[in-house]
Amino acid sequence: MTYINLRSDQQAAISGVDETVLRAAVRKCLDEERVGPIRGLGLSDCGPYVGTELHAFQQAIAEYSKAKAHAKRERTRQDALHAGSDLVHAVQQMKSRLETERLEGELFFIEDQIRPPFHLSKRLSVPVAFRWRASPSADWKYGQLTFVYDFSPQPSYTLPLPKRKPSAAQIARDLEASRYREWECLKAQALCSMRRFFRDGGDGDAVPEVFAVRPSPYGGGLNNFSCNFWQAERPAL
Structure with missing residues (x-):
């Protein structure tokens, strides 16, 4: 996809x-x-x-x-x-x-077909490969930025309490499912942020190899600025 x-x-x-x-x-x-x-x-x-x-x-x-x-x-x-x-x-x-x-595409390309790992831990990571050049006649340069995010799922208070206590296996499955959902969200945010960076004229040489994603300081996980590696920390929307 x-x-x-x-x-x-x-x-x-x-x-x-x-x-x-x-x-x-x-x-x-x-x-x-x-x-x-x-x-x-x-x-x-x-x-x-x-x-x-x-x-x-x-x-x-x-x-x-x-x-x-x-x-x-x-x-x-x-x-x-x-x-x-x-x-x-x-x-x-x-x-x-x-x-x-x-x-x-004459100036940059971001690879967006990224497969999730077979198993996810608390630390989620999305490697985004890209290429860029200063002009259509210049040689391509290549890079990769890995977005890392320590995910801590928050309990939902809108769902009704289960009638019986879930088993350890069910809890593990639910946790794995929530991590995969968050990983997909992280991937989408990372790709959109990388595209925004290059669309705004960003220099590929300034892209770091690793970026620690910033979740919203007010809870709720990722926000619109979480993956903006070129910006200082900003408040959540």
Whole structure:
């Protein structure tokens, strides 16, 4: 699973969608009250955002085609119009993201396919590999920053108390599950912080090899600044 980079197959699918053709296909779907005209455009391969809007449009067209009463047909047609507009907008957004990634990729790239370890202890760590260069004509430089975080799960007071005391094995499983959830959160925060650093013009030579992640001083685990290795400690939001 990728977090901040589009997969190569998604990049190809997004590039292959012609917006003019898509708009015409959406209009034809409305006129013919069926989704056939948008099939074959590769929309289902453009990632989850486009996929979600595609499904919503297909559902809206299906509701419109089934409607009989005049009032319901008017309402469902408007719903289908909005869903079609949302689908086109989603493709536009993904094309914009693709172009941003292409331009940024000339200066830096952050590897976001990071597998969790087989076993997690209290000390969580996420190694993030990256490459960067000062200009598109310069040679690539490579580095890695490992984010480390001592995780102490906090008890939840919103959940009802169990009717019976959990076994030691269940407690261990729950602890392991909470560590994996926090590790995934740490990975997402680390990747986004690393991308923000380079987007803001950060120098890869200034990236440390290890960074001790700062949890919120007010409890609740990680916050928006926890993985910002280039900043002095800041208060939690």
